[in-house]
Amino acid sequence: MTAQLPASGPDLEFQTHVEDGRLWLQTCEDCDTAIFMPRIICPHCGSLRLAWHPASGLGTVYSRTVLYGRPKPGDTRPTRHALVLVDLDEGPRMMSRLPDTDPDDIAIGLRVKARVEGEAGAHVIVFDPAGEANA
Numbered sequence: 001m002t003a004q005l006p007a008s009g010p011d012l013e014f015q016t017h018v019e020d021g022r023l024w025l026q027t028c029e030d031c032d033t034a035i036f037m038p039r040i041i042c043p044h045c046g047s048l049r050l051a052w053h054p055a056s057g058l059g060t061v062y063s064r065t066v067l068y069g070r071p072k073p074g075d076t077r078p079t080r081h082a083l084v085l086v087d088l089d090e091g092p093r094m095m096s097r098l099p100d101t102d103p104d105d106i107a108i109g110l111r112v113k114a115r116v117e118g119e120a121g122a123h124v125i126v127f128d129p130a131g132e133a134n135a
């Protein structure tokens, strides 16, 4: 199955911006709210004046759940990965993963840093522990 890539619109703009390896968010120029998912209209005030800005990429784990998959061939243990909701420092909450972190090491309140994964046109935002002092 091939991913259906956006031909135009805010999803395509998002894909183009994150090619530089940073998380980008839209900000409403009328109510100054940061927005994610990408949209053509501000969900808070209805404005069409949305501008793209690079985000700090920093956030805090709001919740996490662990998904168990079928064991890999030759193994009896199920595969596990965590699905998280991250509250970005700019405000929006996004669903993502921490692909290189053991699910047991992901606690609610963990500070995380965004990273862009995937190939052109199909980038996704994933996170790593931020490793900040006083996290």
Ligand SMILES: [Zn+2]
Pocket (backbone or CB within 6 Å): 028, 029, 030, 031, 032, 033, 042, 043, 044, 045, 046, 047
């Ligand atoms: Zn607005």
